[in-house]
Amino acid sequence: MKKLLVIAALLSAPAIAQANLVVNGSFEDYTTVTPGHWSIFNSGYGWTTGANGVEIRNAVAGTAADGVRFAELDTTGNGWISQTIQTNAFQSLELAFSYAPRAGVAAKSNGIQIFWNDQSLGSITANGGSGPSWLDLVYDVQADSSGFGVLKFAAIGTSDGLGGSLDNISVTAIPEPGSAAMLLAGLGILAVTARRRRA
Structure with missing residues (x-):
């Protein structure tokens, strides 16, 4: 559950906010x-x-x-x-x-x-x-x-x-759709990697 909450936080606006x-x-x-x-x-x-x-x-x-x-x-x-x-x-x-x-x-x-x-x-x-x-x-x-x-x-x-x-x-x-998708995919990969390392 904690891992899911961390991922949700990363996917929130501040994580993908663009600079002014x-x-x-x-x-x-x-x-x-x-x-x-x-x-x-x-x-x-x-x-x-x-x-x-x-x-x-x-x-x-x-x-x-x-x-x-x-x-x-x-x-x-x-x-x-x-x-x-x-x-x-x-x-x-x-x-x-x-x-x-x-x-x-x-x-x-x-x-x-x-x-x-x-x-x-x-x-x-x-x-x-x-x-x-x-x-x-x-x-x-x-x-x-x-x-x-x-x-x-x-x-x-x-x-x-x-x-x-x-x-x-x-x-x-x-963000271009492709860039956003790559960001989300990257976060997913990081989550999986972290889970495997902790297993």
Whole structure:
């Protein structure tokens, strides 16, 4: 029974979890932004920004979905952030992130558009309520023939310094069916070997 439990644990998500290919996806590397403060940054900490930079907040106009810091793209006006992801050629990937409309702000100001390799994946907006309300979104994307993908988020709608927020951004490889099968088979072989050695 104990052996079966060990195998079950190995087959669980952590055992086959894929690494996040996004650098600073939860904006926690902006360590100078302390609780109750916010600041606007230009390119750095893994992200390239437009001319208006990116606003990083820590317990200001909401709280983070992951960690303590999160980003707004409508700083002094609509802005954008991007990051180049490197993996294998034509790798299937999962893009996931958390979005929240700014509390008390209408949907016309809270829009964010999502791009992958300059192609729009769509946009999201919502009316802001009385407090933070994070939504988790997931998209399937693919690296190009050189193994690259450019991820971009852009503020859309009214450019008024009040906009939607982003946090907890990740891009992870989706294992090919053959790779997953080989992993499971390998775990099975290890289990059999361990059993024989203990017999």
